[in-house]
Amino acid sequence: MSVLLSARGLKIAFGGLKAADGIDLDVEEGEFLAIIGPNGAGKTTFINMTTGYLKPQAGEITFAGRPILGLSPRRIVGLGIARSFQLPQLFTEHSVEQNVALAVASREGVWSPLAPLLRPRYRDEARDLIARFGLSAIAETRADALNEGARKLADIAMAVALRPRLLLMDEPTSGVAAAGKMAVVETLARVLRDARVTAVFVEHDMEVVGRFADRVAVWGQGKIAALGTPEVVLNDPEVQRTVIGTVPAGGVHAAA
Amino acid sequence: MNRTLELVLALAGAALIVALAYAVPWLRFVLTIALAKGLAVLGILLLLRAGQVSFGHALYLALAAYLVAFGAALVPEALLLLPAAALLAGTVGLAVGLFVVRYREIFFGMLNLALSMVFYSVLEKFYSLTHGTDGIRLPPVRFAGQALEGDAAQWAVLALALVLALAFGALVRVALASPLGEALAGIKTRETRLEFMGVSAKRVLLSAYVASAVMAGCGGAIIALTTRHVTPALAYWTTSGELVFIAILGGAGSVVGPFLGAAAYELTRVYAAALVANAWQLVLGLVLLGVIVFAPGGLWGLIRGATQRKTA
Numbered sequence: 001m002s003v004l005l006s007a008r009g010l011k012i013a014f015g016g017l018k019a020a021d022g023i024d025l026d027v028e029e030g031e032f033l034a035i036i037g038p039n040g041a042g043k044t045t046f047i048n049m050t051t052g053y054l055k056p057q058a059g060e061i062t063f064a065g066r067p068i069l070g071l072s073p074r075r076i077v078g079l080g081i082a083r084s085f086q087l088p089q090l091f092t093e094h095s096v097e098q099n100v101a102l103a104v105a106s107r108e109g110v111w112s113p114l115a116p117l118l119r120p121r122y123r124d125e126a127r128d129l130i131a132r133f134g135l136s137a138i139a140e141t142r143a144d145a146l147n148e149g150a151r152k153l154a155d156i157a158m159a160v161a162l163r164p165r166l167l168l169m170d171e172p173t174s175g176v177a178a179a180g181k182m183a184v185v186e187t188l189a190r191v192l193r194d195a196r197v198t199a200v201f202v203e204h205d206m207e208v209v210g211r212f213a214d215r216v217a218v219w220g221q222g223k224i225a226a227l228g229t230p231e232v233v234l235n236d237p238e239v240q241r242t243v244i245g246t247v248p249a250g251g252v253h254a255a256a
Numbered sequence: 257m258n259r260t261l262e263l264v265l266a267l268a269g270a271a272l273i274v275a276l277a278y279a280v281p282w283l284r285f286v287l288t289i290a291l292a293k294g295l296a297v298l299g300i301l302l303l304l305r306a307g308q309v310s311f312g313h314a315l316y317l318a319l320a321a322y323l324v325a326f327g328a329a330l331v332p333e334a335l336l337l338l339p340a341a342a343l344l345a346g347t348v349g350l351a352v353g354l355f356v357v358r359y360r361e362i363f364f365g366m367l368n369l370a371l372s373m374v375f376y377s378v379l380e381k382f383y384s385l386t387h388g389t390d391g392i393r394l395p396p397v398r399f400a401g402q403a404l405e406g407d408a409a410q411w412a413v414l415a416l417a418l419v420l421a422l423a424f425g426a427l428v429r430v431a432l433a434s435p436l437g438e439a440l441a442g443i444k445t446r447e448t449r450l451e452f453m454g455v456s457a458k459r460v461l462l463s464a465y466v467a468s469a470v471m472a473g474c475g476g477a478i479i480a481l482t483t484r485h486v487t488p489a490l491a492y493w494t495t496s497g498e499l500v501f502i503a504i505l506g507g508a509g510s511v512v513g514p515f516l517g518a519a520a521y522e523l524t525r526v527y528a529a530a531l532v533a534n535a536w537q538l539v540l541g542l543v544l545l546g547v548i549v550f551a552p553g554g555l556w557g558l559i560r561g562a563t564q565r566k567t568a
Contacts, residue, residue, distance in 0.1 A: 051452065072451070073451045073452050074451050074454050074455070074456055077451075077452060077453060077454035078454050082452070082453075083452060089446050089448060089449040089452070090445075090446060090449070091438075091441070091442045091445045091446050091449065092445045092446065093441065093444070093445050094438065094441070094442070094445075098438060102435065102438055102439065102442065102453070103453050105435035105438075105439075106435075106439075106450070106453035106454050106455045107453075107454070110435040110436050110439045110455055110460070111435075111436060112434055112435055112436065113430070113431040113434045113436045113437065113463075114430055114431070114434060115434060116430075116433045116434060117433060117434060117435045117437075117438045118433075122435075158449075158453070162453060162454070
């Protein structure tokens with residue numbers, strides 16, 4: 001496996017809070033890497049720095065061997081990095097189908113004022129993606145009328161529609177109803193594996209992390225406190241004490 | 257369903273305009289002005305889609321009108337003056353747009369206002385060139401080489417305005433449903449998401465801004481051709497405000513709205529001025545108040561609501 005994303009010596013502080021204090025992290029091509037850690041640790045900040053939304057005070061990030069710090073979010077998307085958001089960022093006056101189709105169109109270039117957005121090719125691709133996320137029933141519902149879980153999935157579907165090489169997801173399952181959560185994760189994992197997308201996701205649900213992640217990075221006090229497979233990291237007593245709090249009886253097992 | 261209703265309204269409206277202009281000759285001028293302003297308001301509607309309001313689009317109206325007035329002395333051909341005026345408005349729109357699309361909402365609106373007032377001052381103060389508030393009278397203008405007089409000239413300008421209104425109406429209708437048009441609407445609700453999808457919101461807004469300047473330019477050229485007299489008042493902020501007023505009156509939900517609004521505005525103005533000579537602004541104000549309170553979707557919203565109730 002080759003390294004797709006590489007961060008070296010990232011430092012950023014907000015006032016006195018050191019969100020990143022010398023972060024070194026490599027993301028392997030094709031893996032699902034989970035980032036866990038207490039609230040406010042700097043996990044989202046890492047996504048924001050990687051997508052060009054925030055600039056670290058020091059350090060370097062390379063994507064496929066190319067330095068990306070200082071590039072605009074728009075340029076970084078062009079290189080193949082997409083993200084979804086902790087608070088879904090949908091076009092609230094558009095339907096789910098229009099939202100996803102607009103992401104498809106963005107990938108292809110929106111500069112075509114004479115053919116409709118919902119032209120057959122874009123609409124079919126959007127509908128297909130919506131179906132794979134299990135959202136077909138609400139495809140024509142306006143985004144501002146969706147429940148939190150559906151908004152979250154639509155948000156991720158839009159990022160996937162960009163066909164990125166690397167997808168950064170900020171708490172993909174928060175807001176998704178507990179009963180359907182694992183089904184959603186399975187679906188998401190399948191969609192991403194099919195599309196051969198490398199994924200980094202910030203997550204608080206350790207069951208999701210255990211099932212979904214190939215590796216887990218623990219973010220604590222601006223450092224990577226631990227890094228390894230879920231079985232090792234999530235069963236580490238120190239990680240359990242500081243990050244997880246309580247774990248399900250019997251420990252955490254990786255998906256088969 | 258909207259699509260059919262828009263098409264029916266547009267064609268019926270065009271037929272009604274021709275019939276009225278034939279039956280009531282003095283309305284010909286009023287309707288031509290209404291179509292010209294409708295064109296400019298169509299541009300305002302594009303910006304409204306992105307949630308932005310320009311209080312300075314009279315700049316493009318006046319630029320185009322003055323180009324026609326100055327140009328008519330050199331090239332007295334309407335079919336050349338009109339595209340030249342649109343081109344000038346579009347070019348200035350591009351230059352101004354590169355600057356103003358960095359701003360949103362009140363800043364966007366006020367910057368447009370400020371720039372239009374700069375142009376107003378230039379028109380007013382450079383007397384030797386522009387004749388200040390006296391304005392410039394147009395020499396006779398040919399249409400496709402034909403020297404038309406009186407009624408024939410009026411009909412020619414009306415026909416030109418009608419063709420432009422239908423063409424731009426159809427074009428905007430198509431463009432709004434395109435990825436570009438939907439991205440434009442996305443600026444209103446979630447601009448940052450556009451950037452994270454690799455789309456430059458500024459460039460999307462800029463393209464709409466240039467298109468709006470071109471349409472205002474066409475409107476200004478028509479106004480110059482039909483009034484045969486251009487004054488700095490065309491660039492004054494009240495003219496810009498009038499365009500926004502008409503946009504709200506007509507409703508931003510459809511490309512038919514601007515023309516419904518402009519026709520209602522001009523007719524209300526004419527009849528209110530005849531009825532209560534000193535208080536026609538009061539009547540217009542009350543009409544706008546009524547629309548905002550009782551019909552937030554404008555005249556278009558009222559018509560659509562009525563047809564939906566009927567089909568429901």
